[in-house]
Amino acid sequence: MVVRLFGLLLLCGGVSSISQDPPNIVFIVADDYGYNDIGYHGSELKTPNLDKLAKDGIKLENYYVQPICSPTRSQLLSGRYQIHTGLQHGVIMPCVPTALPLEDRTMADKLKEVGYKTHIVGKWHLGFYKEEYTPTKRGFDSFFGYLLGSEDYYTHMRAESGFYGLDFHDNLKPHNQSYGRYSAFEFTKRAQSIIESHKKGSPLFLYLPYQSVHAPLQVPGIYEEKFQFIKDRNRRMFAAMVAAMDEGVGNITETLKSSGLWDNTLIIFTNDNGGQVFAGGNNAPYRGNKASYFEGGVKGVGFVSGPVIKTPGVINQQLMHVSDWFPTLINLVGGSLNGTKPDGYDVWSSIVNNATSPRDEIIYNIDPKSPRKGKSVSTVFDTSVQAALRFGDYKILTGDPGYDKWVPEPTSPFYLTPNQDYVSSSDQNVYLFNIAKDPEERNDLSQSHPEIVDMMLQRLAKWNATAVPVNYPPIDKNCDPSLRGGVWGPWM
Structure with a gap:
């Protein structure tokens, strides 16, 4: 069965000539x-x-x-x-x-x-x-x-x-x-x-x-x-x-x-x-x-x-x-x-x-356990929550999206070793970009296109309704490798 199906897939997929395996x-x-x-x-x-x-x-x-x-x-x-x-x-x-x-x-x-x-x-x-x-x-x-x-x-x-x-x-x-x-x-x-x-x-x-x-x-x-x-x-x-x-x-x-x-x-x-x-x-x-x-x-x-x-x-x-x-x-x-x-x-x-x-569409994540950022600007989806979604050409980021700098190529005269202690001082918790037109995310559209922001937040709310609870329990000290001969491995 596998051989026959793979042969058909090759015919339909344009991969190569017929293969037996x-x-x-x-x-x-x-x-x-x-x-x-x-x-x-x-x-x-x-x-x-x-x-x-x-x-x-x-x-x-x-x-x-x-x-x-x-x-x-x-x-x-x-x-x-x-x-x-x-x-x-x-x-x-x-x-x-x-x-x-x-x-x-x-x-x-x-x-x-x-x-x-x-x-x-x-x-x-x-x-x-x-x-x-x-x-x-x-x-x-x-x-x-x-x-x-x-x-x-x-x-x-x-x-x-x-x-x-x-x-x-x-x-x-x-x-x-x-x-x-x-x-x-x-x-x-x-x-x-x-x-x-x-x-x-x-x-x-x-x-x-x-x-x-x-x-x-x-x-x-x-x-x-x-x-x-x-x-x-x-x-x-x-x-x-x-x-x-x-x-x-x-x-x-x-x-x-x-x-x-x-x-x-x-x-x-x-x-x-x-x-x-x-x-x-x-x-x-x-x-x-x-x-x-x-x-x-x-x-x-x-x-x-x-x-x-x-x-x-x-x-x-x-x-x-x-x-x-x-x-x-x-x-x-x-x-x-x-x-x-x-x-x-x-x-x-x-x-x-x-x-x-x-x-x-890509739902990158919705993480209710990450630290909140700012106050929500929507009743559709809590924008203080860290989340990211791509839909069509648009991408929305809410909460804290992480390090937000552009680090130039190391061969650039403007390159400096990035500062690991950098923390954004902005309370902004909604970003919107047209990735097709602006792949470098330099032009935030969240203020100029509120209707697209609302549509994207509704998409996030829809995905959030399908999410299961976060499974991230506290540290269990029984993980200690010294309890198993100095080797990391299963402990339960």
């Missing part, structure tokens, strides 16, 4: 990677392997993610908006007992149903307080990586809430053999090993969420030496980390070719949120930063590539959101969406045929 899917995620952090966007950073893959594939230039880690990853793997999973507030911190709900089946769950071998190498960050929330209980055949959101690149240790421990796992077994070894190298080597040992009788799903290039800024010196022309130390270190990740992607591509899997492989690349400007990232020309709902926080860096794509060099401008990957890929391989309730859309035809996107 569903494609291998290698899904790569770069952490805290900004719009101006990839070579083909004109960055001073060098990313030859990523640039070549993008050139040989389709660049997604109207693609959006979430402004922080856990929400993007939850929506990628489940297709569900965070207002529908209880993950509206922040990221999942190490000692907070919350996770992607078990009733939300993951992409790995659904791909396994149609015969895929599924593996995750890298960062999880979707909850682990109980074993049933860990990767190998959520559809993955294997897990090699870390459960939390960040850690030391060499020791793989994490300090949080007064606790300290190792966060590196091979499935659910503590893995200390990588102590002192740079994570990008370790993740690349494990990904290569999975590819080399994969049996061709079944398709491969390799989910590769690198630690790179999230803080802390750490990288072998040989990479930093290549970027001595970058004066700002944070940017120089960041550029070196990007280069190490890019090299890993190139090595994985070569392994796909040498293993015989390349000819039927689809590669997808995405960031999880905008670049962290306080740690070397850059989102120019867009406004904002990681954790901001301005474009700099949510503008995606994405492309699809590999021999499965037969229209290289295309720049795609169809509207797409990270939640769309779930239904798109499950439908592509002939899988079933039964038992799921994705908020995303199947956008495969929009990607490969430039068909009009079925998506005209």
Whole structure:
């Protein structure tokens, strides 16, 4: 059934000639990677392997993610908006007992149903307080990586809430053999090993969420030496980390070719949120930063590539959101969406045929738990609440949208290392932009177009009526790694 359905999808989707097998899917995620952090966007950073893959594939230039880690990853793997999973507030911190709900089946769950071998190498960050929330209980055949959101690149240790421990796992077994070894190298080597040992009788799903290039800024010196022309130390270190990740992607591509899997492989690349400007990232020309709902926080860096794509060099401008990957890929391989309730859309035809996107709206978030800002100016929706919505060409932000500066390109004579202590003194809690005409969000229309503001607030109110309660309980001190041999892991 899978073979027949995939053949039909290829005929309809313009991907390639008839294939007898569903494609291998290698899904790569770069952490805290900004719009101006990839070579083909004109960055001073060098990313030859990523640039070549993008050139040989389709660049997604109207693609959006979430402004922080856990929400993007939850929506990628489940297709569900965070207002529908209880993950509206922040990221999942190490000692907070919350996770992607078990009733939300993951992409790995659904791909396994149609015969895929599924593996995750890298960062999880979707909850682990109980074993049933860990990767190998959520559809993955294997897990090699870390459960939390960040850690030391060499020791793989994490300090949080007064606790300290190792966060590196091979499935659910503590893995200390990588102590002192740079994570990008370790993740690349494990990904290569999975590819080399994969049996061709079944398709491969390799989910590769690198630690790179999230803080802390750490990288072998040989990479930093290549970027001595970058004066700002944070940017120089960041550029070196990007280069190490890019090299890993190139090595994985070569392994796909040498293993015989390349000819039927689809590669997808995405960031999880905008670049962290306080740690070397850059989102120019867009406004904002990681954790901001301005474009700099949510503008995606994405492309699809590999021999499965037969229209290289295309720049795609169809509207797409990270939640769309779930239904798109499950439908592509002939899988079933039964038992799921994705908020995303199947956008495969929009990607490969430039068909009009079925998506005209993105609800980025409504977070009633974040600190309120100012007084509400509407009875339709409480504008002191942090929220963000795109509808058509318009985007509305309410509450505190986060860092609101434009950080220029680091090569600009006007570039200064951003001040992490910056806090906006404005009490403004409603912004409106026409993103099609003003992608840099320099012209706030909230005062001149009150009728559009009212319409957008009504849209927010409609979405808010569908939201589930925020699931963000207090810290549980039983998370303490010292209670489990100095290792972060399930504690309930």
